[in-house]
Amino acid sequence: MSIQRVTSKWAKTNALLKSQHLLEYIPETQNYSRETLFIMLENYKMVYVKPNNGTYGKGVIRVEKLAEPEIGFKYQHGTLIRSFLTFDQLFRSLNVYTSKRRYLVQRGIHLLMHQERRFDIRVMVQKNLSRAWEVTGIIGRLSHPAKIVTNYHSGGTPMSFERLMSSHMAPIEQQQYTARLHALGLLIVRSLQATYPRIKEIGIDIAIDTDFHPWILEVNTCPDPFIFRKLPNKAVFRKIYRYAVAYGRLRPRQPVVTRKRKTVAVSKPIRRKTRS
Ligand SMILES: Nc1ncnc2c1ncn2[C@@H]1O[C@H](COP(=O)(O)OP(=O)(O)O)[C@@H](O)[C@H]1O
Ligand SMILES: [Mg+2]
Incomplete structure (x- = not known):
């Protein structure tokens, strides 16, 4: 069965509004x-x-x-x-x-800042190999200094959540906050799934305000997996890729062949259009 994609932000917001527990996280x-x-x-x-x-x-x-x-x-x-x-x-x-x-x-949410630039958070949630929902990655996105959006395609810089939060929270608080984002990610995907039963992956844009309250800016049903390659921990992208292959979003990565002393990748992973 094909993977369900929903482009209308209005439709997705209304689907989330059906969940009582999410109301405090959805900006009007x-x-x-x-x-x-x-x-x-x-x-x-x-x-x-x-x-x-x-x-x-x-x-x-x-x-x-x-x-x-x-x-x-x-x-x-x-x-x-x-x-x-x-x-x-x-x-x-x-x-x-x-x-x-x-x-x-x-x-409008007043986003936290890092070195005088705004940042928000992308939370990736996917169906795992046991067909259960799993939060597979969290990454921060720092806006271009002169812009009001954080998107990579609009000049934003992906950066680890830990690095962006380091001036706002002690490591133990960061861990607790990450656990909170995981729980929120699962709550979001489950309530979205009630309206859209064939979704397999979502990328949630979360704004953290100056009181550290998380706000759901939008949910992408065709999120960019490749942004997670920017994280120092390569295991995160590998897992995201593995799951995306399992539910048919991406093709398996080609094996690397060795010719004489030269190592050449046969082909790069196929990039499909993402909506993020
Ligand atoms: N309500 C908001 N408050 C603060 N920043 C926002 C808000 N809505 C969007 N943004 C900023 O603009 C970016 C793009 O908005 P988004 O709703 O995610 O649309 P797109 O589909 O173009 O990514 C967000 O990642 C965030 O940086
Ligand atoms: Mg977005």
Whole structure:
């Protein structure tokens, strides 16, 4: 049976909202409209406006209602920053993006920082060789200094969770937090599976705020396994790859043949399009 993929962030958020235990981890998310943008800016002061079917951080916009003594609004898209005196001006300018495709507006989370750059976390959950769910990898993603997204394809840098958290938590607290992320990952995959029974793997984008509360930014049903090659612990990627081969997402890696004294890999692993 084929692996189930779901692109709509709205549909996936609604599937998660069915689980009572997850409510505290889901930032308020609405369909984008003049009204929802206005209300959410009033309530949260900072929101993310993003395409419902987006990937790689493309089209993602951070919008702020400025606090006194500043007045007005501003947004950032890529490295472009624009300021406005009135909500009307802001809304009209955002129309350039939001009128082309379906957009969502989500409560903005103030991410933890590492060396003055924001970071978030990718948690990989897969069906293992016993067909049970297992959290197989956790990796941090540090944003490009001038950008508002952390995606690798938008200039973000993958980095180990331990390294990113080292200035925020002692090693023992980190271990406890990692255990918490594991439990959350399993809770998420099980509630998603109730709506989408044929999923085999998910990659969860988790924001950690300045009070260390974890927030689910989105769940990818076709996550990039290759980002985990960046971890110093190579066993993590090997396991992720092994499981992905077992459920038919990736082809087995080709054996390495030795010709005279030269070692040549027959071919590189086949990269398929990922959505992350
Ligand atoms: N609500 C939010 N608060 C803070 N940062 C966010 C929020 N939503 C998205 N981001 C940032 O933008 C990135 C891309 O957003 P995401 O929803 O994961 O879409 P994509 O499918 O393009 O990866 C996230 O990894 C995160 O760095
Ligand atoms: Mg993402």
